Amino acid sequence: MLASSLAPVGVVVYTQEFRVHALLHMRSGTSTAWVLNSEDRSFLSLTDATMFRPTVADPPADADRVYGTAYAAVPKAHVSWMVGGAPDGGQDGYGRQPRQVYVMYANCALRGQFHMRAENRLSDFLATITAQKPFQTLFDVSLLEHGPNGTQVDTWNVLQRHAFVTVNLRLAGAVFDVRDAPAGRTDPRNA
Numbered sequence: 310m311l312a313s314s315l316a317p318v319g320v321v322v323y324t325q326e327f328r329v330h331a332l333l334h335m336r337s338g339t340s341t342a343w344v345l346n347s348e349d350r351s352f353l354s355l356t357d358a359t360m361f362r363p364t365v366a367d368p369p370a371d372a373d374r375v376y377g378t379a380y381a382a383v384p385k386a387h388v389s390w391m392v393g394g395a396p397d398g399g400q401d402g403y404g405r406q407p408r409q410v411y412v413m414y415a416n417c418a419l420r421g422q423f424h425m426r427a428e429n430r431l432s433d434f435l436a437t438i439t440a441q442k443p444f445q446t447l448f449d450v451s452l453l454e455h456g457p458n459g460t461q462v463d464t465w466n467v468l469q470r471h472a473f474v475t476v477n478l479r480l481a482g483a484v485f486d487v488r489d490a491p492a493g494r495t496d497p498r499n500a
Contacts, residue, residue, distance in 0.1 A: 320393035331355035341394030345444035409487035421450035
């Protein structure tokens with residue numbers, strides 16, 4: 310009975326070790342973030358999985374294919390970010406507004422929007438949410454390829470665009486607020 314309430318959805322799971330193209334079986338009305346944040350299972354169960362080296366090229370090259378299997382279990386704690394499934398609708402309302410951010414990872418950057426209260430500082434949002442639910446929906450996302458040394462993230466090439474992705478804030482190397490700095494503020498490193 311339980312299995313009949315699940316529907317397969319295509320996902321791409323990015324870990325530091327692999328990139329996995331697979332099917333995730335989800336209940337209707339359930340978000341990807343909820344599945345990843347639930348503590349009843351420490352592994353993400355995937356079917357029809359193809360594992361690739363951790364590339365961001367789309368599509369991945371055949372030479373990057375590592376393994377194909379009918380079933381794969383990926384530790385949730387290793388999931389850096391994931392494409393597919395369903396967005397978290399719980400971020401809507403309650404005075405929340407889109408806040409543009411960069412979420413940085415070792416081999417890429419994601420530019421997108423968290424929905425948060427306008428008066429919240431990004432640091433407060435991250436401190437609260439990361440402790441409770443590290444997997445969060447990032448909306449209107451551009452996947453950026455790391456640029457050459459000395460270039461700023463806002464000049465990096467866009468490789469992919471997604472309506473939403475689910476990010477693991479505990480594995481992010483950094484999260485940058487994209488809002489403009491206040492006029493007249495000097496860089497304290499130059500003081």
